[in-house]
Amino acid sequence: MPRILAIDIGGTRMRAGAFDGELLTQEVLATEVERGPEDVIKRLIQASQEVLRKVGWEKIDGIGMAVPGPLDRVKKTINSPPNMPGWDNIPIGEIFEEEFSAPAFIDNDANAAALGEAVYGAGKGASVVTYFTVSTGIGGGCVIKGHIFHGAGDNAAEFGHQKLDPFGPPCGCGGRGCLEALASGTAIAKKAKELLIHNPQSLLWQIVRGDIEKVSAKYVAQAASQGDALSLRVFQEAGFWLGLGIANIINLFNPKVVILGGGVINAGELILKPAREIAFQKAIPQLASIVEITPAQFGELPGLYGAGEVALQGLRGELDIL
């Protein structure tokens, strides 16, 4: 099996791992994007060297990288992701190729996570796997027979930007009523804040110590798990919309497995229960009958598995099958 350096760069954390079909070891560090690309990349290279030292690989066969989009898979560049100011046209692939003398293959974080879960995790063995990452925003990925479906312009599976309510709240994409504007961490926090103003007795006030600006999906989940009615309602609603979005993805992609990852899914049954119920209720029965809706198996690691698999497929010349 080829020896792969797997890299996963996120806005908050980044990881380097040694991968050969299994994740042998990894290093995790804070990205600290504000220190700029040069500093971040320098630290990531050091972490990568540490990883290779740990497994005793003096030479590697390939590098797989999961990075925030937009990106250019051919030029292997990161092109100004919204959450990484200053990362304009950064030739991340070339930099690592020169440093480690091996070919690099890159893809976006949601696609890589989808691939990691589809091939090694919760979707193992399934022919069609769809993956939702429910976090600050909502991203998606679709893996068909082990390969990422990229679409004609490398932007397929924008699951967060399906329109579910033409009169719904405005979305960052410029539209209205997108799933992301209804069920993302940002949407959950926003909705909770709106309701909080009229609910002085909510436990959420205590949790954020009276500072409404501190309200986040995580705190709303905490309050909900302690029985706070307002917070339970917010998760119930977010779960409804997520379920509707999942129903659409079932009707459109006819997946065997729908995998839910991202920070918001850490809220567990608070969001999974209503989402599953609505999805199974709203999807076409025949399609609903074959699908499993499940949380991600690798938690925060699917990107690293996916990055490794991207490199394996790249070395086999299989990246452009779909």
Added chain:
Amino acid sequence: MPRILAIDIGGTRMRAGAFDGELLTQEVLATEVERGPEDVIKRLIQASQEVLRKVGWEKIDGIGMAVPGPLDRVKKTINSPPNMPGWDNIPIGEIFEEEFSAPAFIDNDANAAALGEAVYGAGKGASVVTYFTVSTGIGGGCVIKGHIFHGAGDNAAEFGHQKLDPFGPPCGCGGRGCLEALASGTAIAKKAKELLIHNPQSLLWQIVRGDIEKVSAKYVAQAASQGDALSLRVFQEAGFWLGLGIANIINLFNPKVVILGGGVINAGELILKPAREIAFQKAIPQLASIVEITPAQFGELPGLYGAGEVALQGLRGELDIL
């Protein structure tokens, strides 16, 4: 090039054609489903023999069949389509295989139409093509690099059953606010009827000679093209929802071409104009910028081209790539 007998069975009309990468000749006949499978199949076989006689093929290499779903592609059976009562578990593939001594390959009408348009028609050369058939209902198909995307259970691309409005009208699938319940021929006729009751001056009354039960999407289009305000409004609304549905498909499948076929699209700009406007306005700009939205090139024939291509791919063993 292999010699293919291409078959397209619809609820109203059926066709047989001689196909070798081009459609050399065809026969069209009324299906008359009420005469039962045996009679229908007998007439279709006669038409097929006539087609082969016309092109002088004494032997064929394969048979491609586009049939209404649900169906079983492996067993090559038609399994009780809603618009073909009595067609329960009909081994249409085997019957033709025995009759014409060649292997048969079948797929559903929407997939076949999508494939025909993608490979030979309006989507020629595009890597990802999505096809809407807007008729009594709304069906869909997605073709990736020349192959039908079937999904895990052979039911992918149910474009008519994306939920666009959680409080929208009920749909035949048991859900609410599906695209099919908002923009199909049936939905257009239903909406026109609702409005007609309160609009005694509408031209549509004259067109249906005072019989509201005669209202169909075709008559609404006729009235709209003559400037009838009510009918124009109905098409404007249907176009809005179709546009929203197209925007979702753009955001989810990132196609190069969206092809619109089916009887309702015969209304031309009445529905195409609002649909295009809304789709381009609502889809993510980067994805909208690479997509073309276009009517089908083959009118009512894409199914025959698609059936032919299904057989060609079947003979090459390529049907299960996706």
